[in-house]
Amino acid sequence: MLEFICCSMLTIFPDFLFRRYWQGKRLGQEITLFSMWYELRYGLSSCFILTVSLITLIFYYHPSTSNVTSFFRTVTILPEISGRVTEVMVENNQTVEEGDVIFKLDDSRQRAAVATARAAVIEVDAAALLAHDDTRVAQANFDAAEAAFEQTKDEFERKNTLFQENSPAVTVREVERLENLIQERLAAVDAAHSALESAKHRQEIQIPAQKDSAEASLNQAQVELSKMTIYAGQAGRIEQFDLRPGDYINPILRPAGILVPSDTGRGRFQAGFSQLTAQVLHPGMLAEISCATAPMRVTPMVIIGVQDVIPSGQVRPSDTLRDPQNLQRPGTVIAYMEPLWEGGIDHLPPGSQCEVNAYTSNHERLQDPDIGTAKFVALHVIDTVGYAHALILRFRAILMPFRTLVFSGHH
Incomplete structure (x- = not known):
């Protein structure tokens, strides 16, 4: 309507003045409701063409959309494992900081597992002491076996020397007995050495491995125990939280509530423009938004980025x-989009539904000394009609409360 009124002042109104004062035709006589089209056909036709051209020019170079909001992230409050609630530390709509306890689950089974794992660690420590004693015993047995072998060997060599010298003090049977005893003592040395190596392996390899396994089981049990206490992963506000002691929580079937992080959705808006504006939108482009959460207020913005893909083309395997x-x-x-000034949209809560106008600016192109006259005029016209779109946005911002509360029936 605003565009039509402006265009009529340049087309229909001059045509009427020409008919009235140059041709002498008067309203109600020569110019009536039935003869208006014929009498003002040039002005009406020109006004229609100019209005359509102006609207097309405005909405192409200064695009607008009502598909604007600030998306924010939510975190579902869920335990990693199922359990029955024993204690609740927060209330609905409460602000929490990172690391605050939200609620606790029954951890009797996990505590028993921790106690069992801790007892297993103590048992392995005791086994390490016993293994150390066994190594000392095996070392003593090995030393005794070696001493017995050396003694038997010396006795055999002495008596074998006498036997070789044909001494009547040594018999053949005694020499053979000593030879067999040497073999027996040597086998005993090998057995004692094997027992010593086995004791060392148990002390140096088996026991440390058992302790590592026991400590890993203890750590796992402690991790499972820690999962029974649910903490806030980041600062935010608790929403839709209605948990009571005795409730059973399942990570799949029943969440406890929602945590809205305090730093999400702040300071940035996302706007979905028509695909016709893909060649016009660019980073650095100025814009203005008007939101239902702040009626009668227009906030200056700047486009910081344009998504290089269109969501409707997304494909998922099926x-x-x-x-x-x-x-x-x-x-x-x-x-x-982000605010043109820091803190410019602090009054707009995340999720606000808004309207936005983006404005094409040709200021830098107009500074080119080699620009042609026709192009110079065209760029000036493009920049100038942006004021009409800005005025329309302000009319909408003023009328938004009346349109929503009175005419739409939503209270």
Whole structure:
């Protein structure tokens, strides 16, 4: 309507003045409701063409959309394992800091597992002391066996020397007995050496491995015990939380509530523009938003980035081929916006539904000394009509409360 009124002042109104004062035609006589089209046909036709051209020019170079919001992330409050709630430390709508305890689950089974694992560690420590004693005993047995072998060997060599000298003090039977005893003593030495090596291996390899395994089991039990206490992973606000002691929590079937991080969704808005504006939108482009959460207020923004893909083309593996004709709605070009000044949107809560206007600026191009006259005028016209779009946004911001509360029936 605003564009039509502006265009009529340049087309219909001059045409009427020409008919009235140059041709002498008067309203109610020559110019009536039935003859208006014929009498003002040039002005009406020009006004229609100019209005359509102006609207097209405005909405192409200064695009607008109502698909604007600030998306924020939520964290589902869930334990890693199922359990019955024993204690609740927070309330709904409470602000928590990172590391605060939210609630606890029954941990009697996990505590018993920790005690069992700790007892196993103590048992392995005791076994290490016994293994050390066994090594000392095996070492003593090995030393005794070696001493017995050396004694038997010396006795055999002495009596064998006498036997070789044909001494009547030594018999053949006694020499043979000593030879057999040497073999027996040597076998005893080998057995004692094997027992000593086995004791050392148990002390140096088996016991440390058993202790590592016991300590790993203890750590695992302690980790399982720690899972029974649910902490806030980051600072935020607890929402939809209605947990009571005695409730049974399942990580799949029943979440405890939602944590809205305090730093998510702040300072940035996402806007979905028509695909026709893909060649116009660019980082650094100025914009303005008006939100229902802050009526009658327009906030200056700047586009910091434009998504280089359109969401409607997203494909996920499935058992059917995707047919383009099944797309219900074309995707939008998503632009990311931040306030022009720091803290400019602190008054807008995350999730606010807004309207946005983006404005094309040709200031730098107009500074080119080699620019042609036609292009110079065209760029000036493009920049100038942006004021009309800015005025429309402000009209919408002023009328938003009345349109929503009175005419739409939503209270």
